[in-house]
Amino acid sequence: MPPRRRPQFTQENIDQQLQQIHLLDPSSTSENLEQLGPIIKQIHTNRQQDAYLRTVKGLIESKDAEIETICGDNYQEFISSVSTLFSIKSYTTNLRDTITLLDQSVAQVGRGLVEKKKALLQSKKTAANLDEAIDTLQACLRVLDVVHRVGEMINEGKYWSALRSLEDIESMPPTSLSQTPLFQHLLSSLPSLRGQIKDAVNASKKQWLLDIRNVSALVGQLALEAMDARTRKWRARRDKDPVLKLSRVGSAVETMTYEKTEHNVLDNERLKVDFTPLYQCIHIYSALDALDEIRKSYQADRKAQSDLIIPETLPLGSLSSVTQEIVGFFIIETHVLSTTGNFRSERDVEELWDALVSRLSGVVDSMLQSETDADSFLRVKEGLIGFVMTLETYTYSTTSLHSFILLLFERYVTLLENQFGKRFQDIISQDDCLPMYVEKTSEYTSVLDTVLLSRDEREQLDHFVQNFYQFLEGVSQHHRDIDDLLSKSLDNLLSKYISESIARRAEATSNLSQIAQIVTNLEHLEVACSELERSLTNIRSSQRGGQIRVNAAQSFQATLTRALSRVNASITSKLDDFFGLSEYDWTPTTRESAPSMYLYELVNWLTTVVDSLVIKQEYKDEAYRNAVEYLEDCLMDFLTGRNIPMMNENAISNILVDVDFLEEEFKRIGRSQLMAAFIELRSIVSIVMNDSPSGCRHC
Template sequence: MPPRRGPRYTQEDIERQLQQILFDPSSSSEGLEQLGPIIKQIHHERQQDAYLRTLQVVINAKNAEIERICSDTYQDVLPAIAALFAIQSYSNDLRDKVTTTLDISVFQVARASVERKRKLVQAKRALANLDEAIDNLQAGVRVLNTLTSIGGMIQQRKYWSALRSIDDIQYMPAGLPAQAPLYHHTLTCLPSLREQIKSAVLAQNTQWLLDIRNLTKYVGRLALGSMRARSNKWKVRRERDPLLQRAQVGSAAETVMYENHGHNVLESDELQVDFKPLYQSIHVYTALGSLDELRRWYRESRSGQSELILQASMQLSSFTDVVEGIIGFFIIESHVLRTTSNFRSPRDVEELWDTSMQRFASVVKTALEKETDAASFLHVKEVLLDFVIAAESYAYSTQSMHMLLQHLFEKYVTSLERRYGKRSEEIIQKDDLQPFTVKDAGKLEDALRSIWLAEHKRDALSRSAFPAHLPWSNSFPLCCASIRDFAHRSHQFIEGVPLRHHSVDELLGKSLDVLLKEHLATSFIHQLERTTQLPDLAQIIANLEHFEGACAELEHSLNVMREAQRGDTVRITAAPAFAEALTRARARLADVITSELDGFFELNSYEWTPAQKEEVPSIYLTKLVAWLSTAVDSLQLKGEDKEQLYQEAVAHIAHRLMEFLTDETIPMMNENGVTQISTDVGFLETVFDDLGHEDLNHSFAEIQSTITLALSDTVAEVLVPAARKWKHSHVDPKHLQVMLGKLSKYGATLRDPVQRARADRRRREAEQIGRMLSGEGS
């Protein structure tokens, strides 16, 4: 602190004080006491020269005044002069004394003052240094305390406070000199502290992700449960309101009426998921400028967790757990995406979802490959449907899931095909092929309700007398019930499933066709191969006829049902398969009848060269006709079917009779033997006329015409094309040639010239016919 300055004297002040001190008559000490402080002050103010000049001026003035006075009063002045000289001497002595003393005193005082000032300055400098040192020590202590507290903050997970403390150290060191080693050392420690914070945050986030992974399935279970409750509630409401029958869960109508839109499974009474660690890590990494690093770590970690949820293979028993894990995982991802900004990319989430859905669909399809239990398919469908609804509620794409549902429906229908196909095969295999009998109107109504039948046939049967023998056997209503159950289960599966109607109807139609064609129709064909009894074959024909008609009725019934569901048209194309099976059944029945007829023909006792002509028909033919009429008329067949059987049987009889005449194992025959065949044919024509089947006799036209022409003398007409076409159209020249040859051979063995001549003529006629046939063949 600078020394305090006294008042500064002007020339007038000094002169006035000297006048007062030197010439004050009241002063007894000649003013020396007053002069000391003044001289000291003058010395202190360094005004010695001004003081001496002023003093000299005063002296000169006084000398001049003395001389003036003395010139007037010299004598009076002499004492005064002496006094003045004395004063002058005293003044000079005093001045020298004052000057010397004053200089010594001033020097001593000034040196002491300077010394004190130097010591004071040194003390102040030391004090300032000490204060600075104390301040630096206190700042260092604060920095060290802050550094120490940062570790505690990290342990207490107060990461943001730790970052604030680091910023305080870096930007506001609180008096710590920038060049201090401690400050530099502290700054070098800050990056490692930030890394410690990052590591701690990352470790906390890793533990949080582990906790989230453990909660994922529970989150998914709550979400699927919520969707299931929502579906059940809507189902009840839809059953009460016919106008809502076609509205599904997630439709506009259901969405409007849904009362719990704000439900969040992550913040519910059952579960509270804490996302604070994630948000804190985002905040900290953003402050550290390392948010991209956290994004990459989080993306890779979540991608790895998604792969852990869905393994390369899966059992259907764990399907629910897998679905819960997937939907829980992506519900959390949706929440993170919605509650953070610029952290989770929507594209990353969508790509992760698409990848997971592709892997999920592939794993599910693999698991379904060997599955045959329809109940398992239904369980997968129910869980998958809840999964689709839940995913759509969080704005995830479910196109791949719809394709998976379509594939699941195909596998389910295929499973039903095998199941109901096997059941139908067993029904047909165990069928006793007896007409279905009902004893009262109630059972008749139940029987008619369980089958597909044209309305007019249904009305006709409803008026039957009891006990009523229905035209089908037990297998028809049982198979109809099985098919109805198959269709019901198929529709039950697609109820509430957002599948394309065209694909569903097409698949349903194909599946029914497979069931009807490959199982029912094929089973009937196998049954035909095992059956040899005519009534059983007739019953199979009746069953096939009703199944053929049932295809159209089944198609109509399904279309009515699908129309109520806004579906497309279902096409059933199995009717031709039953028609083909029906054709084979009729052929099989005809084959069995012809086989029986062949047995009768084996009993023939023809003599081909008898000496006498027989006028009575063969006994085996009477038995044959009696059996044929009884067998065919007793069959439960339609009139046209019986007529067809008669036609085929008569054609076969005519063929066998013609074979007798043209058989190469019979070398010759005479006219009596040929006439026996003609007699038998006449007998057959008479019998069939009596039975009311006169139209069947045209089958014998060839054999009768051939026999008549062969025994006549007009064989040459056959050689004329016009005559052969108009008069002998029923005659086969080949058969005529064979008969003529056999007759000629027999005639050649006789001795009668007439018979031999006739035989020779017939031989020539046979040769002419042979040449004609050869010419026509060339």
């Protein structure tokens, strides 16, 4: 089987195929490059044919000789064949040149198309990249705008909105922006922005705390004014209704009947306290899981503010402003406790309260250490009791303050004792201790007004008791102890400042009339003690407690005994003067029939003075009895004493005459019972005069 011949392509066939190719179809969106394939393949085939021809040519040339031989034999055929070969060669050469030109043309057209395709693809890629870049930039701008708005919201105080914006950035769905360095940088800066929010909201809270400190005093003032109005209203109602006398402001009865008006000391016409900065701070820190941090910071700040309320030294005039600030401080704390959930610890507030109360008590105590004016203690008490009652309504424990007020009360009572005691001492020292005689009934009142105590002095004694209980107005504890303290205080006042002063006055007085008046006054005071007990019970009827006891009567009784002794001592001293005038002759030659002359004056003085004393009859009897006993002792001393070296019977007889005179005089004035004082003396005289005891006519 002969070999398969390759297809032959003429120049005309190739040109015809090229004309049928449409590289760019106007109706098509893609290039028509597929049609070039067959043509290029044909050109390749022709190139193979050309190579084949060149091989044939070589063979032909190598076979020239043979050909010439053959041609010689077949010259005409050979010429014809050569002519044919030259034609073929010429055709082949032209075909090769055409193919070369076509190849170059096709190559040039292909390169242009490829470059256009590359350019077009690059343009589309660039456009796509630009679109993506624009979208990314727009997303970045939106994020940057949010970040910028966060800063503006922080400056505007919109902390919660700023925090939510940061959360929105973090919660964005994954996009191409999520992988960009810019976005990663923004994410890394979010903690810093949260820190800025924390710092800003904390600064807002700090400023709020400063504002709160500046208005605390006004809050306290409004609360204290409201409590003062409530107290005045209750006092007026209590004065009209005796049943309510045992109830104080804050008691169950008062609380039930109290017509409370809605007056918010934190929100009124004079003051509006805005707690928004604190609430906002708590909200932000809670969202950032940092509530403990702000809680500790708030506690430290309030502790520091509480330490600044009470100065180290507190003038009396500054107590009101300090108590106002304390009241305002704890009213605000109460509001924070009730409106912030578990943010504030009740224990922390109680610790601040206990510390402030302790410091306040210490500073007030130090302030009053050198105070001698009882009214200053009363003013301090009034300031503290309003403070106590106000904070009791906010359920703060005031037990320690009540105890401190009672301690102040004891010192107040001591000052009252000294104050009124000095007044009574001045009264006693200025009293002339002389009786006042009343001739008309109309003079009785004026005399009473000047007996021991003037009307003003008696009112002062009433004021003492009134001031005593005035200090306790509003104090709800230890009424029985207070009554005991009043009893002790009055006993001390009556015993130390009145009874002892009268005793000293009596000791320094030698005038029997003055001493007798002192005795009368003491009797009056002794009786007055029981009357005072009843009066005190009535005065303090608005307080709870038992019966008040006044034991000063024992002191007045003891002073009365000393005053009576002073009467006897004064009479004795005068009798000494009379006996000093006596001139007895202890060895007379005769007996006297008349008594000694000094006895006339002695008896006259004794009866006149004792009978004129304005004292009880029993005291006069006692004075006579003591005087006669003293006379008997003096006469007995004449007989038995060692001061007289020698005495005869005439002298003893003269003494007996004096005794008879004295007995007759006492009998004459109706005091014959005094004669018994001379029994012993007569017995001794009878022994000497009769040499036998049985010889005494009086035995």
